[in-house]
Amino acid sequence: MREPFIYKGTIPRIVFGVGTISMVAEELHYLDRRKALVLSTPFQEKDAQRLAEQLGSACAGLFNGAMMHTPVDVTIEALRVFSDKGADCVISLGGGSTIGLGKAIAYRTDAPQLVIATTYAGSEVTPILGQTENGIKTTVRDASILPETVIYDPELTYDLPVNMTVTSGLNAMAHAVEGLYAQDRNPVSSMMAMEGIAALHEALPAIVGDPRNPAARTDALYGSWLCGVVLGAVGMALHHKICHTLGGSFDLPHSETHAILLPHTVAYTEAAVPHLLEPVAALLGTDRAAPGLYDFALGIGAPTRLQDFGLAAEDLDKATDIAMRNPYWNPRPLEATAIREMLQMAWEGARPA
Numbered sequence: 001m002r003e004p005f006i007y008k009g010t011i012p013r014i015v016f017g018v019g020t021i022s023m024v025a026e027e028l029h030y031l032d033r034r035k036a037l038v039l040s041t042p043f044q045e046k047d048a049q050r051l052a053e054q055l056g057s058a059c060a061g062l063f064n065g066a067m068m069h070t071p072v073d074v075t076i077e078a079l080r081v082f083s084d085k086g087a088d089c090v091i092s093l094g095g096g097s098t099i100g101l102g103k104a105i106a107y108r109t110d111a112p113q114l115v116i117a118t119t120y121a122g123s124e125v126t127p128i129l130g131q132t133e134n135g136i137k138t139t140v141r142d143a144s145i146l147p148e149t150v151i152y153d154p155e156l157t158y159d160l161p162v163n164m165t166v167t168s169g170l171n172a173m174a175h176a177v178e179g180l181y182a183q184d185r186n187p188v189s190s191m192m193a194m195e196g197i198a199a200l201h202e203a204l205p206a207i208v209g210d211p212r213n214p215a216a217r218t219d220a221l222y223g224s225w226l227c228g229v230v231l232g233a234v235g236m237a238l239h240h241k242i243c244h245t246l247g248g249s250f251d252l253p254h255s256e257t258h259a260i261l262l263p264h265t266v267a268y269t270e271a272a273v274p275h276l277l278e279p280v281a282a283l284l285g286t287d288r289a290a291p292g293l294y295d296f297a298l299g300i301g302a303p304t305r306l307q308d309f310g311l312a313a314e315d316l317d318k319a320t321d322i323a324m325r326n327p328y329w330n331p332r333p334l335e336a337t338a339i340r341e342m343l344q345m346a347w348e349g350a351r352p353a
Ligand code: NAD
Pocket: 041, 042, 043, 044, 067, 068, 069, 070, 094, 095, 096, 097, 098, 100, 118, 119, 120, 121, 122, 123, 124, 126, 128, 129, 130, 156, 157, 158, 159, 160, 161, 164, 168, 231, 254, 255
């Protein structure tokens, strides 16, 4: 019998397709905005510069100092530029780091955000902001944080390096996988989750073989949008908690950590709810989702060992302790010994059963 559910749509306006970068001015007009501050990382400064030229007088200025984990001092600097230039909205061109900065500005000013998403992390469709101050990362959820408009132009992802494509794609799949067993899942979020996983499952191997393949890049971006919506719509569980712990306390890189841990956190949880992960196992052609996800990740060249990203063997006990504190709800309750064993497997890169 169908389970009871609550559904609340929180999707920004989505403009999707090859060449849609040319629609930025039109979309600013739709938002009734005239002076955009364009945000980027130093790495994507040239793309931001091109966009500024395209916008002409609708561009108030550029700020290219976006950084991973949204440091508050960078936000303060960007807010000063936002105010000095008389900007009335932000355009975030990039991945989760740049989008985080745009969200941090919007949270403090209520400025509308237009995002041009260039990775698969999914932040552009969530009302969640993680920011760091004095080495501590905190997360806030607020309606002002959800961007108003997102442009997905697959052409902007053709040069996303293959290793980042793989880990970012697995990061997206992790949102959808956790969405399937979320406590507040609903038929729409589960449908989006499976569609997103399937799109990425098909697209990622094709991109590894041909990184500028337009169809595969389009499918991957489509899948990442759906996975991002799931992340914003329902609660995440053990996998996101552990990744948050390892990123925040041991400075492990975001998408690589997601990519390595996904098969292991799924193995842990699948033991309690195999039926909820059965569609993933079926898609992967395995009895269980966890080993299928491991084989898939390995096959597309994803990293598999936490030890390769600066986590020392002696950190595993501490990581277990932190993960056990204030745990997110998980279908299988957290047991310290089993979590420690799971982390050991991910540290070694072993294949989960
Ligand atoms: P990122 O934004 O840090 O990007 C990594 C690097 O790749 C940057 O130098 C960036 O400029 C470059 N890059 C991005 N797109 C590119 C492209 N198409 N071609 C070439 N280079 C490109 O990485 P990310 O994984 O997208 O984001 C990670 C951050 O996002 C973390 O801080 C994480 O916590 C946050 N995040 C937040 C949410 C949320 O809902 N709040 C969701 C997911 C991730």
